[in-house]
Amino acid sequence: xxxxxxxxxxxxxxxxxxxxxxxxxxxxxxxxxxxxxxxxxxxxxxxxxxxxxxxxxxxxxxxxxxxxxxxxxxxxxxxxxxxxxxxxxxxxxxxxxxxxxxxxxxxxxxxxxxxxxxxxxxxxxxxxxxxxxxxxxxxxxxxxxxxxxxxxxxxxxxxxxxxxxxxxxxxxxxxxxxxxxxxxxxxxxxxxx
Amino acid sequence: xxxxxxxxxxxxxxxxxxxxxxxxxxxxxxxxxxxxxxxxxxxxxxxxxxxxxxxxxxxxxxxxxxxxxxxxxxxxxxxxxxxxxxxxxxxxxxxxxxxxxxxxxxxxxxxxxxxxxxxxxxxxxxxxxxxxxxxxxxxxxxxxxxxxxxxxxxxxxxxxxxxxxxxxxxxxxxxxxxxxxxxxxxxxxxxxxxxxxxxxxxxxxxxxxxxxxxxxxxxxxxxxxxxxxxxxxxxxxxxxxxxxxxxxxxxxxxxxxxxxxxxxxxxxxxxxxxx
Ligand SMILES: [Fe+2]
Ligand SMILES: [Fe+2]
Numbered sequence: 245x246x247x248x249x250x251x252x253x254x255x256x257x258x259x260x261x262x263x264x265x266x267x268x269x270x271x272x273x274x275x276x277x278x279x280x281x282x283x284x285x286x287x288x289x290x291x292x293x294x295x296x297x298x299x300x301x302x303x304x305x306x307x308x309x310x311x312x313x314x315x316x317x318x319x320x321x322x323x324x325x326x327x328x329x330x331x332x333x334x335x336x337x338x339x340x341x342x343x344x345x346x347x348x349x350x351x352x353x354x355x356x357x358x359x360x361x362x363x364x365x366x367x368x369x370x371x372x373x374x375x376x377x378x379x380x381x382x383x384x385x386x387x388x389x390x391x392x393x394x395x396x397x398x399x400x401x402x403x404x405x406x407x408x409x410x411x412x413x414x415x416x417x418x419x420x421x422x423x424x425x426x427x428x429x430x431x432x433x434x435x436x437x
Numbered sequence: 438x439x440x441x442x443x444x445x446x447x448x449x450x451x452x453x454x455x456x457x458x459x460x461x462x463x464x465x466x467x468x469x470x471x472x473x474x475x476x477x478x479x480x481x482x483x484x485x486x487x488x489x490x491x492x493x494x495x496x497x498x499x500x501x502x503x504x505x506x507x508x509x510x511x512x513x514x515x516x517x518x519x520x521x522x523x524x525x526x527x528x529x530x531x532x533x534x535x536x537x538x539x540x541x542x543x544x545x546x547x548x549x550x551x552x553x554x555x556x557x558x559x560x561x562x563x564x565x566x567x568x569x570x571x572x573x574x575x576x577x578x579x580x581x582x583x584x585x586x587x588x589x590x591x592x593x594x595x596x597x598x599x600x601x602x603x604x605x606x607x608x609x610x611x612x613x614x615x616x617x618x619x620x621x622x623x624x625x626x627x628x629x630x631x632x633x634x635x636x637x638x639x640x641x642x643x644x645x646x647x648x649x650x651x652x653x654x655x656x657x658x659x660x661x662x663x664x665x666x667x668x669x670x671x672x673x674x675x676x677x678x679x680x681x682x683x684x685x686x687x688x689x690x691x692x693x694x695x696x697x698x699x700x701x702x703x704x705x706x707x708x709x710x711x712x
Contacts, residue, residue, distance in 0.1 A: 253544035254579030259533040279637050280576045286538040325537040369494050370609040390474045394483040
């Protein structure tokens, strides 16, 4: 395919490709449109593997055996890529050839839940102060707190409750906290795509 | 020209304090929506200097009205408590068909002008305040239309432009937007950003607004060549650094900016009064 068949004057012309390795491959590698899309894709990559580097133990150092099929699957499912980005990676891994190794060590799940909690705490602009994430694969909970003090950043807590909450109906569930206190359990919400 | 530093999260608090204490900066720019859970009065006491408020995630071009009204109400509490020098936001695209960009997108300046203009008017009304909108570090050739877009936007909405000088340098390198094309925008702008950029890892190289390096020679040359257009009474320039945050390196850049613009009038005036 030649570039002439693909509009690339504005950044907007490239929007669909900015999250699609398959579409990126349709642009000639010597054109800046290709590089611009590559820059965008690298950020999805780094957002995943810089924060959850243990996933590279599963995939190998370039991460591509996870990254490429995950991004294609995410495109099919039209995932929003909101704070739950990491949780969806886990959902994908769990039905992939990596499943057995993934489930053999709970460090992967812990890292993934913490990453999503942190992403919520950094990016969410609603009024909630914290988020609690639960998973059917563990009774542990991960909480992400937004920045509550000018000297602090967001904070992530791992909780091993003495009396576990009921498992979320889907693989993952979450609820948000209106104050800086874990004092309610309003029930699990399912992830939005 | 008053110089400032971008304060985005608590881990640079001590450094920002030191920059103020040693006189390297005259004000702080809060990435304000990162602090929406900190009490406004507590935030007002955080630094003993004037502040600017920079909004990152209003997503005012994409969010629905109730969400924006609620965002604006919370922002208003901070404006009232902190009495900022300015309030700024971005002309950016955060998502496409409901899917989030992790590297934010540039709008299509000609195709989207009218709708952006209307949203800017509405957003300023909701916040109850003039807002200064930041220019994008263009990569694609649509960036050639940015200067005329911002000029028209200012004229037709009363909005200001928060002119990011190094974003304009990136645009110049990536799509050839001439510095001269920005002259009217710079002349009308009161508030500025500047930072380091780096090149893409693969060729053909493009320049990326990364906020992690020293100021580049062409950025300093641009400021030098347009010095009198930038500098004016009430002007501010925020040095942005989000990665590789080393005090000594930052001070080197801030000193270069001080050398270029001189001590701000406001400070000289204060010194004269207390002398
Ligand atoms: Fe900005
Ligand atoms: Fe900026």
